[in-house]
Amino acid sequence: MIRARNLKKVFGSIVAVNSINLEIKNGEIYGFLGPNGAGKTTTIRMLTGTLKPTSGEIEILGIPLDKNEIEVKKRIGVVFEEPKLYENLRGTEFIDFIIAIYKLDREKTLAYLSELTEAFNIDYLDGFIGDYSHGMKQKLALVSVLMRRPEVVFLDEPTVGLDARSAKILKMLLEKITSEGRTIFMTTHILEIAEKMCSRIGIINRGELIAEGTLKELRKLSKTGSKSLEDLFLELTGGEEIAEIVEAL
Amino acid sequence: MSEIFLLLKYTIKNRGKGGKISKFLSPILPFFFMLVFGVPVGAFAYKILPPVNIYIPAIVPDGYTLMDGIVSLIIIILSFLFFLGYSPMIIFTLFENDNVPFLLSLPVKRISIFAVSSYDALVTAGVPAWYVVSFPIIYAIILKISPVVPVLSFIFYIVLLIAISNLFAMVLSRYVSRTGAKRGGMIVYFITLFLYLIIYTPLSSTNKQNLVEFAQKLKGLFNISLSPFLPSTWLINGMKGNFSGLFYLLALSLFLYVLTYQLSKGMDFYVEKRGERKKVRFTPFSMPLLRKDWLYFKREPMNLYLVGFSLLFPLIMFTGSRDPFAILIMGVAIAGMYVPMLTAGLYTIERKSCPLPLTFPQNPSGALLTKAILPTFTFSLIALILSIPAVVKEPLTIILIVWFPLLYYSLSLFTLYLLLSRPSRDLTKKNILALWEMLLMEFITVMISSMIYLVGGLYISTLKGSEQKLLHLMSKHPVLFHALGIGLPTIAIIMLVLLTGFFRGKIKRMGDRICV
Ligand SMILES: Nc1ncnc2c1ncn2[C@@H]1O[C@H](COP(=O)(O)OP(=O)(O)OP(=O)(O)O)[C@@H](O)[C@H]1O
Numbered sequence: 001m002i003r004a005r006n007l008k009k010v011f012g013s014i015v016a017v018n019s020i021n022l023e024i025k026n027g028e029i030y031g032f033l034g035p036n037g038a039g040k041t042t043t044i045r046m047l048t049g050t051l052k053p054t055s056g057e058i059e060i061l062g063i064p065l066d067k068n069e070i071e072v073k074k075r076i077g078v079v080f081e082e083p084k085l086y087e088n089l090r091g092t093e094f095i096d097f098i099i100a101i102y103k104l105d106r107e108k109t110l111a112y113l114s115e116l117t118e119a120f121n122i123d124y125l126d127g128f129i130g131d132y133s134h135g136m137k138q139k140l141a142l143v144s145v146l147m148r149r150p151e152v153v154f155l156d157e158p159t160v161g162l163d164a165r166s167a168k169i170l171k172m173l174l175e176k177i178t179s180e181g182r183t184i185f186m187t188t189h190i191l192e193i194a195e196k197m198c199s200r201i202g203i204i205n206r207g208e209l210i211a212e213g214t215l216k217e218l219r220k221l222s223k224t225g226s227k228s229l230e231d232l233f234l235e236l237t238g239g240e241e242i243a244e245i246v247e248a249l
Numbered sequence: 250m251s252e253i254f255l256l257l258k259y260t261i262k263n264r265g266k267g268g269k270i271s272k273f274l275s276p277i278l279p280f281f282f283m284l285v286f287g288v289p290v291g292a293f294a295y296k297i298l299p300p301v302n303i304y305i306p307a308i309v310p311d312g313y314t315l316m317d318g319i320v321s322l323i324i325i326i327l328s329f330l331f332f333l334g335y336s337p338m339i340i341f342t343l344f345e346n347d348n349v350p351f352l353l354s355l356p357v358k359r360i361s362i363f364a365v366s367s368y369d370a371l372v373t374a375g376v377p378a379w380y381v382v383s384f385p386i387i388y389a390i391i392l393k394i395s396p397v398v399p400v401l402s403f404i405f406y407i408v409l410l411i412a413i414s415n416l417f418a419m420v421l422s423r424y425v426s427r428t429g430a431k432r433g434g435m436i437v438y439f440i441t442l443f444l445y446l447i448i449y450t451p452l453s454s455t456n457k458q459n460l461v462e463f464a465q466k467l468k469g470l471f472n473i474s475l476s477p478f479l480p481s482t483w484l485i486n487g488m489k490g491n492f493s494g495l496f497y498l499l500a501l502s503l504f505l506y507v508l509t510y511q512l513s514k515g516m517d518f519y520v521e522k523r524g525e526r527k528k529v530r531f532t533p534f535s536m537p538l539l540r541k542d543w544l545y546f547k548r549e550p551m552n553l554y555l556v557g558f559s560l561l562f563p564l565i566m567f568t569g570s571r572d573p574f575a576i577l578i579m580g581v582a583i584a585g586m587y588v589p590m591l592t593a594g595l596y597t598i599e600r601k602s603c604p605l606p607l608t609f610p611q612n613p614s615g616a617l618l619t620k621a622i623l624p625t626f627t628f629s630l631i632a633l634i635l636s637i638p639a640v641v642k643e644p645l646t647i648i649l650i651v652w653f654p655l656l657y658y659s660l661s662l663f664t665l666y667l668l669l670s671r672p673s674r675d676l677t678k679k680n681i682l683a684l685w686e687m688l689l690m691e692f693i694t695v696m697i698s699s700m701i702y703l704v705g706g707l708y709i710s711t712l713k714g715s716e717q718k719l720l721h722l723m724s725k726h727p728v729l730f731h732a733l734g735i736g737l738p739t740i741a742i743i744m745l746v747l748l749t750g751f752f753r754g755k756i757k758r759m760g761d762r763i764c765v
């Protein structure tokens with residue numbers, strides 16, 4: 001469960017996130033959409049305790065975040081859009097590091113990890129992370145989080161850089177995770193993924209949550225009767241004139 | 250050609266941040282090095298070479314003088330160092346350079362990109378060549394010939410060396426991984442720096458007489474070093490005004506350049522990893538934070554250099570020195586620079602992987618405080634070794650030596666405090682600390698350590714009668730003598746304790762500044 005009240009983040013003169021409220025139940029896949037620079041990553045960083053909000057309250061799994069960061073961090077997982085890992089370590093050493101720092105059960109974790117690496121075609125863990133490609137790092141970051149079986153998973157554009165097979169497996173895995181009652185909070189620019197997978201969708205624009213609900217509920221918001229999420233998204237985030245702009249080019 | 254200058258300009262501009270002076274300096278840096286290294290060595294050579302310009306058929310092959318023999322050895326050694334340091338450095342600058350993918354997308358020839366990075370590398374790794382830059386002129390003066398052929402021969406010899414190094418780098422870049430190239434390059438680079446240190450110390454103490462003696466021992470070597478098949482021998486011939494030497498050099502370097510150019514067309518700047526896949530093996534980590542630092546420490550070649558230099562330099566400089574405390578203070582002065590650099594390096598790996606360190610179920614200040622452990626331990630160990638002469642001379646000084654860990658721990662914490670106070674830094678630099686920060690820490694370290702080790706050491710030696718300097722003070726003003734001898738070190742130690750507490754408290758509160 002994720003709950004945020006009047007969450008706000010100001011960077012200097014930029015209001016990156018402006019008083020947003022979120023309420024996401026266990027077992028949901030919540031899709032967080034918005035144009036570039038809308039505040040998605042900033043929101044994820046605040047929800048995962050990696051960035052202090054300017055104001056507002058956050059509760060994860062019923063635990064207030066600001067007082068119990070460490071307890072919360074043990075039970076959640078986050079994969080950022082840019083997979084920045086320790087480049088000097090080998091993949092195996094990184095996994096060992098994660099196991100030790102989260103004090104996980106080695107046997108169980110490694111057993112599950114080997115299933116995950118097989119599924120995602122990861123056969124390069126012996127190499128140095130500095131030698132990996134973007135997608136290889138992304139997959140390592142992903143399995144290092146999933147192997148812990150976190151109760152809430154935050155994913156910032158998880159399919160970027162993944163090959164078609166890995167992306168498909170990820171999508172199926174996410175569905176399985178939610179069927180176990182675990183929660184997923186995901187940002188994406190691929191509206192098709194949001195449309196197909198997410199039980200609820202929030203749209204953020206310039207730091208403000210401008211629409212929220214199931215796909216059906218969102219459709220009702222449309223003044224022009226947009227049917228697809230793409231049209232709806234563009235209508236809500238001010239992209240109606242796209243056709244004219246392209247025409248003018 | 251204009252393409253290369255454009256790229257070079259862009260590379261220098263892009264380096265940015267360095268300020269006007271360094272931007273202006275970097276293109277002329279090689280010439281600056283040439284003056285700094287070339288002139289003193291030239292003056293030295295001009296003094297010692299003329300007397301050995303003699304034929305000694307028993308020692309040196311036909312047609313060559315003893316001077317030729319000695320110079321050929323010097324040139325071969327320096328060429329080897331040049332080659333060893335330079336070619337990995339080219340790869341290093343190619344792979345280190347994040348702009349290469351962008352450069353490759355530009356409509357420029359690959360050889361231009363390669364040329365720019367090899368020029369960049371030449372600035373740092375070309376030093377060996379500058380040592381002997383004056384030799385053709387000195388030859389011309391000694392032999393009383395026109396300097397044209399000697400100078401041209403020298404230029405083409407350098408061109409040839411550059412060509413060989415480039416060719417080697419090009420071939421090597423096909424067989425090493427990104428990480429491997431970087432690491433290999435740095436290791437070789439630092440090994441050559443060591444070699445200088447080791448070669449230079451005894452060389453600078455030789456004088457004229459034992460140069461001939463020295464040469465006698467090298468008898469067999471000259472037959473090899475003056476072999477007619479070696480380019481260095483062509484250079485010697487050229488420096489003696491011989492056209493054939495110049496011709497061979499010109500021909501071979503031209504040939505190698507054509508070869509390099511041809512090879513560069515099919516060149517990949519991205520190299521993939523080769524060789525056997527190792528078995529995937531997991532090993533349990535206890536103390537994960539420290540272990541992670543240790544792996545970085547072990548794998549970053551610069552650290553090898555920091556440690557090696559801190560240990561060897563004081564030993565080489567002061568072998569046979571009568572004052573064992575001079576060695577210690579020298580060691581402390583070096584550690585005053587390198588403890589901060591090592592700490593900063595450990596801090597950088599955390600910064601580079603942000604915001605990952607913030608996701609762990611731990612207070613980030615724990616990871617930060619861990620950064621002080623390895624530098625403290627390593628440099629305390631070095632200090633312990635360097636203090637052996639002092640302890641042998643005066644066993645009681647052990648009560649001073651035990652404070653080294655505290656000194657280095659507080660220094661390391663000081664570094665972390667400075668880093669966190671101004672967290673936005675250019676992380677691509679090798680040393681992310683500013684000059685004023687380095688100087689500040691060096692100053693404080695030397696001040697405090699002098700109070701403990703110089704004053705304390707002198708006090709103990711005087712008490713024990715192995716040192717006379719302060720006897721006068723001891724007999725005339727015993728109270729002042731004891732007050733200073735015990736008081737200053739005690740004050741310094743109390744200061745260290747207080748500083749350590751202060752910095753620890755600050756760092757604990759600044760934990761989340763690890764990522765900005
Ligand atoms: N560390 C920072 N310092 C200053 N401004 C920041 C910082 N991080 C984000 N911002 C600003 O906050 C706003 C929101 O950024 P954010 O990264 O959350 O966008 P986003 O929705 O994730 O965009 P994208 O889809 O491109 O990933 C932007 O205007 C950005 O410039």
Ligand SMILES: [Mg+2]
Nearest residue numbers: 040041042081
């Ligand atoms: Mg983002």
